[in-house]
Structure formats: structure tokens, C-alpha cells
Amino acid sequence: MRRTLRKWSPFIAAAAVFALAPALSAQLTQYDLEPRSGMESHIGNITGHAKDAKADYRRFCVGCHGELGDGNGENFPWLDPKPRDFQLGIFKCRSTPTGTLPTDEDLSNTLARGLDRSNMPQWSNLTKQQRADLVAWVKHFSPRWVSEKPGTPIQIPAEPEVTPERIKAGRDVFAKVQCWKCHGVEGKADGPSAATLTDDQGRPILAFNFTEGARPKCGSTDQDLYKIFMTGLDGTPMPSFADNIKPDEAWDLVFYLKALEPQKSKEKAIAKQLGLKPVDPNAPPPSGQ
Numbered sequence: 001m002r003r004t005l006r007k008w009s010p011f012i013a014a015a016a017v018f019a020l021a022p023a024l025s026a027q028l029t030q031y032d033l034e035p036r037s038g039m040e041s042h043i044g045n046i047t048g049h050a051k052d053a054k055a056d057y058r059r060f061c062v063g064c065h066g067e068l069g070d071g072n073g074e075n076f077p078w079l080d081p082k083p084r085d086f087q088l089g090i091f092k093c094r095s096t097p098t099g100t101l102p103t104d105e106d107l108s109n110t111l112a113r114g115l116d117r118s119n120m121p122q123w124s125n126l127t128k129q130q131r132a133d134l135v136a137w138v139k140h141f142s143p144r145w146v147s148e149k150p151g152t153p154i155q156i157p158a159e160p161e162v163t164p165e166r167i168k169a170g171r172d173v174f175a176k177v178q179c180w181k182c183h184g185v186e187g188k189a190d191g192p193s194a195a196t197l198t199d200d201q202g203r204p205i206l207a208f209n210f211t212e213g214a215r216p217k218c219g220s221t222d223q224d225l226y227k228i229f230m231t232g233l234d235g236t237p238m239p240s241f242a243d244n245i246k247p248d249e250a251w252d253l254v255f256y257l258k259a260l261e262p263q264k265s266k267e268k269a270i271a272k273q274l275g276l277k278p279v280d281p282n283a284p285p286p287s288g289q
């Protein structure tokens, strides 16, 4: 860099620096990040050290997430959805309430799982130590981890027995809190709001189609489904329903979502037996509500 500059006439060099200045001042640099490179993560009995992830990040992540973690890697133009900007400190997959930081374990689980329907691969081939180090490195890009602690994970009550009553009650919750507005009455991601959804960056985003057999990004166990709508996917239009759905009702809703999915399940068999119809947005609310 210095050698090329020296070859330029002083005038051109000055003009070039002047032109670059506004862009540089708006952009975080390595120097801003350096003080945070002592960041740690704690996952079970493993301590992750940001510094130790430098080489792995270069090798495995930088092409998408960029040198400065801003999501501006060289693959940026071709990817949809876009790689996450870690400087924002906003994450979809959390066990913690909406608006709060995820736990280190949440981030490590995300790395191991990958994000379905995106180019974010599964990193299950890395060791737990490598993932813990990478989690610390991801955290060092955002000042949020200096000023805030992760949220307290939500409480998930023990999973109750699936019954026909619970599946019907789950359908009533799906109708009442209007999941169908985005996800559609049959869960086909074709609700009245579906076509106009955008994420916090203003980029178009699709609601999840339950009927295609796709895996939710943030996990597909019953507990994961519970967590997804009780914590929300931050940075997207998918909100948290923690204030609108009681814990017991949340389980009913999980069972109903499973009845919408094409995979064989107890819930699907029961719904079929009941001849359960999709919600009707124009019907009066179920009695007692």
C-alpha cells in the first residue's frame, strides 16, 4: 500500500485520501475491534477465546460474513438471505426473550445446526472448542456484548400429552393471535401479509411454509418450535408471542403446527381423524374468548 502511494504525485494521493475519508469514518475498523479481541464464551465446561478463532474465521466464515463481521464478504452479492451483520448483535435463534442477546450456547447450537433455507452451512464437523472460540469471535464484533448480558432463557414447561382437544385448542390459538396473516390459514406462507414482508434491513423475506417439510432455521424439536414463537426471530417480522400466548396454550399451538407439517406424527394422525379444517379468518372467535 505504502509503496504504491509513494509512486503517486502528492496531489493525487491527497485527493484519494480525501475521497476515502467519509467512507472510512463511517466504517468500523480492525482498530475498533482490537480491544474486544479478549472476548470469551462459556458453553458447558468449555471456555472459548475469540483470539483462537481468528484463523478459523478467516478460513470458514470470512467469505460470507466479511473481515469486519458486517456481512459484506465477497459472496454477499449472490446470497439471499444475506449473511448476518454481526456488528448489529441481532440474532434469530435464541432461547432468550425478544430484544435480548442470545446465550453462548444458543450461538454454538446455531453453528452446529446451520440455518436451513440459507447459505449458512452446518459446522458440526468443527470441534466444540472451535465452535466456542468462533462464538467468542462473533461476539467481539458487536459492542452489545460489552454493555449487555444475554437474556434469561425462557421457561419451557414439561411437554404435555397430545390430545385431540389440545390440537383443536392449538388451532384456536393460531386463529386468535393471527399466525395465519403471514403463514396462511393452511400454513402455506400465503397469508394476506405474506407478500409484503421485509426484514429490519428492508429486504423482502418469506414467511415459513409449514407444509413443505422444510426444517425451521432455529431447530425442529417440539421445544424448538415452542421457543421460536415465544421468543421471536429478531431482525425479522416474525414476532415474539410471549405476551399473547400462555405457556399451556403454547404447547397446544406446537401440536397444531405439527399437524400442519407433512411429516408423519401423532398430531397429524389425530387431526386427520378429527377431519380438522383450516382456520376461518371470518368466523366468530371460539366460544369463551
Ligand code: HEC
Pocket (backbone or CB within 6 Å): 056, 057, 060, 061, 062, 063, 064, 065, 075, 079, 080, 081, 082, 083, 084, 090, 091, 092, 093, 094, 107, 110, 111, 115, 117, 118, 119, 120, 121, 123, 134, 135, 138, 217
Ligand atoms: C456461504 C456463506 C456463509 C458462510 C461460509 C458462513 N455463514 Fe453464517 N450466515 C450466512 C447467512 C446467509 C446467514 C443468515 C441466514 C438467515 O438469516 O437465514 C448467516 C447467519 C449466521 C449467524 C446468525 C444466526 C442467528 O441466529 O441469527 C451466525 C452466528 C453465523 N452465521 C455464524 C457463522 C460462522 C461462525 C461461520 C464460520 C464458521 C459462518 N457463519 C459461515 C452465511 C454464511
Ligand code: HEC
Pocket (backbone or CB within 6 Å): 092, 174, 177, 178, 179, 180, 181, 182, 183, 193, 197, 205, 206, 207, 208, 215, 216, 217, 218, 219, 225, 228, 229, 233, 236, 237, 238, 239, 241, 253, 257
Ligand atoms: C407478521 C408476520 C408473521 C406472523 C404474524 C407470524 N409469523 Fe412466523 N414467521 C414469519 C416470517 C417472516 C418467518 C421467516 C423468518 C426467517 O426465515 O428468518 C417466520 C417463521 C416462523 C417459523 C419458522 C422459524 C424458523 O426457525 O425457521 C415458525 C415455527 C413460525 N414462524 C411460527 C409462527 C407462529 C406459531 C405464529 C403465530 C403465533 C407466527 N409464526 C406468526 C412471519 C410471521
